[in-house]
Every structure is written in structure tokens, then in C-alpha cells.
Amino acid sequence: MRLIKHSAGLVVLRPTTGQWLCLILRAYRNWDMPKGMPESNEQPLSAAMRESREETGLSMLELRWGEDYRETEPYANGKIARFYLAVSPNGEVSLPISSELGRPEHHEFRWVTFAEAQQLLPSRFEPILEWAQSMAGAPS
Template identity: 65%
Template sequence: MAAIKRSAGLVVMRQFDGQWCCLVLRAYRNWDFPKGLPESGEELLHTALCETTEETGLSDLELPWGDDYRETAPYSKGKVARLYLALSSQGDVSLPVSAELGRPEHHEFRWVPIEEAEELLPARFWPILQWAQVVIGAGSN
């Protein structure tokens, strides 16, 4: 049995006009969260933060809900994505050029309500969106 190939990323949340929205990225026809593979020996939370900064330009990310995470079920030859919940209260998203690719990794970004994210993202992310919604709802007054 092949080893699990684990990536790490963030469900980045921000409020717009009092409504919570999450950041989704598009590469070709596929919508995703910012995430990537860890360097050898790298902690997955560190990977998640670094990959998000590399892919979006957002660097002032906070973890007000702690370092809890959820993982996708295995997909695409056994890959698993671990996602943490982060807050971006400031900063503009950019899609920087990847040194490896010579172009941005993604073609588009959107801040969308969780319901819209469910329409864009693959079904493997739906339980993670539901978890994020519960956590965000539990943390609001």
C-alpha cells in the first residue's frame, strides 16, 4: 500500500460587510484552497502558512480559532489535504509568479460565502467547509 501524500493549507476567512467569506483559488477549471506539500521535516501548520503566503501574497494571517484542523478523505491516488482555519483581517490578495513555474500557480481568486464555496469546490472539501462554518459561527456573537 502506498504512503499517504499529505499537503497542508488554509481556509482563509475574512468579513465583508458583516458576512464571513473564504478565499478560493482557481487553477484552470479547478477551484481549491491555498495549500502545498511540506518540505522534508516541516511542520504542516508551517507549510500551510508559507504556502498561503506564496500563493496569495497574504502574510499577516492569524489563527484566532487555534491550530485545529480537518483533513480531506484520500483522493487522486491517495493524497490527503490538511486544512487549518485562518483569519485575514487585512492585506490584498495577489497571485505572485511562482519561481518554479515562471507564472502564477492560480488564474483567479475570489472571496465567497461558504455556500458559494461549496458550489465551486470539489465535494472532498464540503465537510471542511461545514466544520469552518461551525467554528466561525461558534466564535461570533
Template identity: 65%
Template sequence: MAAIKRSAGLVVMRQFDGLWRCLVLRAYRNWDFPKGQPEPGEELLQTALRETMEETGLSELELPWGEDYRETEPYSKGKVVRLYLALSRQGEVSLPVNAELGRPEHHEFRWVPLDKAQELLPPRFWPMLGWVQTVVIKTG
């Protein structure tokens, strides 16, 4: 059995005209949340915050729903993604150039309602979208 390869990211939520939307990113034909692998000695929550800032330019993120998380089932040779839930009240999303790639990691971003996110994202993330909906709606 292959070793588990962990990555961490955020489901970033923001209200637009009173409606909750989450941030999704597209690389080629694949939609995803901002996420990446931890650096040596880095806690996964720190990884999630760092990767989100690196991939989107968003730095003023809050964790009003706590530090709870959900993880995907292992996929693609043992990968597991841990996602935390964050609030973004302000800031423009940018897709900065990744120094290693020489280009942005992603081609497009969208703020979408959770049901639209389910249409775009792979099924491994669907249980997380249900969790996010429960948490965000319960707390307003």
C-alpha cells in the same frame, strides 16, 4: 496501497460588511484552497502558512480559532489535504509568479460565502466547509 501524500493549507476567512467569506483560488477549471506539500522537516501548520503566503501574498494571518484542523479522505492515488482555519483582517491578495512554473500557480481568486464555496469546490472539501461554518458562527 499507495503511500499517503500529505499537503497542508488554510481556509482563510475575512469579514466584508459584517459577512464572513473564505478565499478560494482557481487553477484552470479547478477551485481550491491555498495549499501545498511540506518541505523536509517542516510542520504541516508551517506548510499551510508558507504556501498561503507564496500563493496569495497574504502574510499577516491569525489563528484565533486555534490550531485545530480537518483532513480530506484520501483521493487521487492517496493524497490527503490538512486544512487549518485562519483569519485575514487585512492585505491584498496577489497571485505571484511561481519561480518553478514561471507563472502564477492560480488564475483567479475570490472571497466567497461558504455556500458559494461549496458550489465551486470539489466534494472532498464540503465536510470542511461545515466545520468552518460551525467554528466561525459559534465564535462570531
């Protein structure tokens, strides 16, 4: 029996004139969103907030839509990623050095439209982006 690993992360949105932008992160050639594995006895939402803070330096995150979430289909040996929706109204993104790695976890970040995010992120993110877009009331 295979143990399913759940990671937790955030779809981080920022309002701009007339549209929302979504924060995506690049590690090597792969684009992703802030996420990681919960620590022992850590709830998924707490893990999502902590991982986002650790990976982006953003600490003023608002859960405007509550604790609703969506999960990806299983990928990479059965892993499932759970995403919550947060707003980062301001603040500079940084890519801090990970104490475990001795370097930042990611090489680049971008604030992109939902359409750009769909082009850059793996297809497993499509339902997550569609949900985030509908929750935010963004035009499709």
C-alpha cells in the same frame, strides 16, 4: 504499499458586514484553497502558512481558532489535504509568480460566501467548509 501524501493548507476567512467570506483559488478549471506539500522536516501548520503566503501574497494571517484542523478524505491517488482555519483581516490578495513554474500557480481568486464555496469547490471540501463555518460561528 502506497505512500499517502499529505498536503497542508488554510481555509482563509475575511470578516465583512454580517458574514464571513472564504478565499478560493482557481487553477485552470479547478477551484481550491491555498495549500501545498510540506518541505523536508516542515510541520504541517508551518507548511500551510508558507503555502498560503506564497500562493496569495497574504502575510497577516491570524490563527484565531488555534491549531485545530480537518482533513479531506483521500483523493487523487490517496492524497489527503489538511486544513487549518485562519483569518485575513485585511491585505490585498496577489497571485505571485512561482519560481518553479515561471508563472502564477493560480489564474484567479475570489472571496466568496460559504454557500458559493460549496458550489465551486470539489465535494471533498464539504466537511472542511462545514467545520470552518461552525468554528467561525457563521449562519448556515
